[in-house]
Amino acid sequence: MAFRESILASFKHFLPIALGTAIFAFGVHYFVIPNELMEGGVTGVSLLLHYALGLPPSITTLVLNVPLFYLGWRSFGSKAMVYTIFGSLSVSFFLWVMEVMIGKGWLVPFITKQDYLLAALYAGFTIGLGLGIVFRFGGTTGGSDILAQLGNKWKGWSVGQMILLIDLIVIGTSLLYIPKEKILYSLVSVFIGSKMIDYITEGAHSAKAFTIITNEPEKISRMISEELDRGVTLFPAKGAFSQQAKEVVYCVVYRQQMSRLKELIRKTDPAAFIIIGEVHEVLGEGFKVH
Known part of the structure; x- marks a missing residue:
């Protein structure tokens, strides 16, 4: 009986985390990549590799997260990492699903040559909505979240400041490949996304x-x-x-x-x-x- 209740309780987390990562992957492939915008963290590094070398984000996201899984598992234990690993694998899976759907013409991305602000706003909204759902149910998408927690544990650094620093480094590096105007639009997207995450995780009913x-x-x-x-x-x-x-x-x-x-x-x-x-x-x- 206790085992069955434990399984049901886990599904109450796994299903929303999967939904959140699906929304996140949709935002990345529908709004961000077609308009060459950027994100922070491991997702941002994957986007850079995609823009520079044409590598699929679904693969690079997974490859970049694997060593972080190991470090997190060693430092925080298996129980603390279960939802993080599930969220990260789910992100890679749904990024691959979106790549297949776009490749077969089942999904036509939103591409604009004039109104990048509209693309940035909707990118921030969808990505923030997806991540907010993931965080609300105890998951993360790995990457900079794991690095920030490791920095907090080993050095006592602030998690929020670590994530911000990593995001700034990644987005700053993208200036080598992306026009600065699109970087500014990307910052708008990141800001909207952060507000959406706060709205979802802190509750709509203030x-x-x-x-x-x-x-x-x-x-x-x-x-x-x-x-x-x-x-x-x-x-x-x-x-x-x-x-x-x-x-x-x-x-x-x-x-x-x-x-x-x-x-x-x-x-x-x-x-x-x-x-x-x-x-x-x-x-x-x-x-x-x-």
Whole structure:
């Protein structure tokens, strides 16, 4: 029974990762390669080899990732690398599928000679969407992700800074083969892709966290529960100047409920002190299931 549940849990990750890599491969072959745009990391190196030598990205991506698989396996263990290896193999597979479909004329890429901005925007959207799905379900596409994690483990370097540095080196090197105008369009694509990844991984339903310091905590808590159907937490506190004991009201609401909550607070206690913070994702009862 436990083994069966483990298999089902794995499929809940493998299937979305496969979907994400398919979208990623589509974006690379439909928007990026036909317009000679660039990407960062191992994908970018594969694109450089494709532009310079005509090598298929499906093969070069796999070949470049193999030694990184070994290093990652040795450093992080098999369990941590399972989804990364699956994601990387899936990327190579779907890149090959797209190459076959384009070669047989089943898929006609988007090619433009005037509006490269449109190609860059859609490239960033599709690649970011695909990678966002992969990352959200615990996978990666290997390459610079593994190098960044190794740098973090061995040297304590920031993962984000390592990925950015690798991407800048790869895209900078591409100036040897690609006009600088297309490099600038590629940077637009990378930026849009990063925002799309954040949107997918952090959740589409952004919320607001309210911290309310008030003399009417019970009334405000009851109104939040009854009017907005949101949970409330009360924290004991004490004013530093007055030395009076207070209760701080804390709750999280959807963005569209923010105006209504401020109105309720004003009606109940016009002197209440309100702190509103950004919340990118909420897991739990009343929001999204874990």
